[in-house]
Amino acid sequence: LGVHWYPGHMAKAKRILREQLKLVDVAVEVLDARIPTSSQNPDLDLMLGGRPRILVLNKADLAEKEETRAWLAYYRGEGKKAVAVDAVRRTGANILTRYLFQSAGRQKAGRIGHSLLSKSVRVMVVGIPNVGKSSLINCLVRRTRAKTAAQPGVTRGPQWIRIEKGLELLDTPGLLWPRFTSPETGFHLAITGAISDRVYDWGEMAAYLIRYLQEYREGLLAKQYGLENDFGQEEELLKVLARKWGFLQTGGITDTEKAALRLLQDFRQGKLGRITLEKAPR
């Protein structure tokens, strides 16, 4: 399970990130609101040292509202600055901007183009692959500057982007760490799209997701896909779905791999509704 998911370019990315850190006033750690625990890089504390940090729960549109609220309350209880964001629809961007200036110890001096700051606040945006770092920057910049795509590993080198509001934003490549604390972490990262689909087995990932939904969201799959029920073996359920979608191989054998991928895609695109895989401690 999860063998070559720590590609060589990540070691390089980490090195570059360390070099750039000297220039940084504030770090924004982008987490996936569906998996706040698993998307938090355990190496980052050491890397960032005492630098001010803001947590962004991104893709909040895909997570359960109540859970996201509970996560924010939890972080704030720990004295951390945290904000929920939907980088595509620009929700939460204004709060984040305010936090950035606060954390850098500055008041926002003026509106766009009227900045009284002699030097802009330098912000490094870090996080796991595909979590929406580049999208977040584009949403703060209000236009498309950083390249984004629905697969991990799009941003390769570091990239500073200056905006007129007295902020300079550094986009960075997605980082993972060499050892996951639990197999669950690996699954959660893979299911949400942080790890390349070439690494994990689709069937296993889909089976994990099905088990989760059977346990915590009973009836959801049945309702979504018009099935009689959604209990039973994961493999059986994938066969039912494959048949339903007409994913058949020669000889009429159901193509469960293809069904698994479709299910994962539906989850990632939010077609199954808002689903938080990791609940906030309360």
Ligand SMILES: Nc1nc2c(ncn2[C@@H]2O[C@H](COP(=O)(O)OP(=O)(O)OP(=O)(O)O)[C@@H](O)[C@H]2O)c(=O)[nH]1
């Ligand atoms: N639904 C939803 N999708 C998002 C959000 N933010 C980003 N995305 C999507 O997630 C995918 C990855 O976004 P990127 O901004 O490229 O992510 P990244 O962290 O820069 O990825 P790498 O550079 O590959 O590490 C894209 O398809 C985005 O449209 C969000 O808040 N909500």
Ligand SMILES: [Mg+2]
């Ligand atoms: Mg990127």
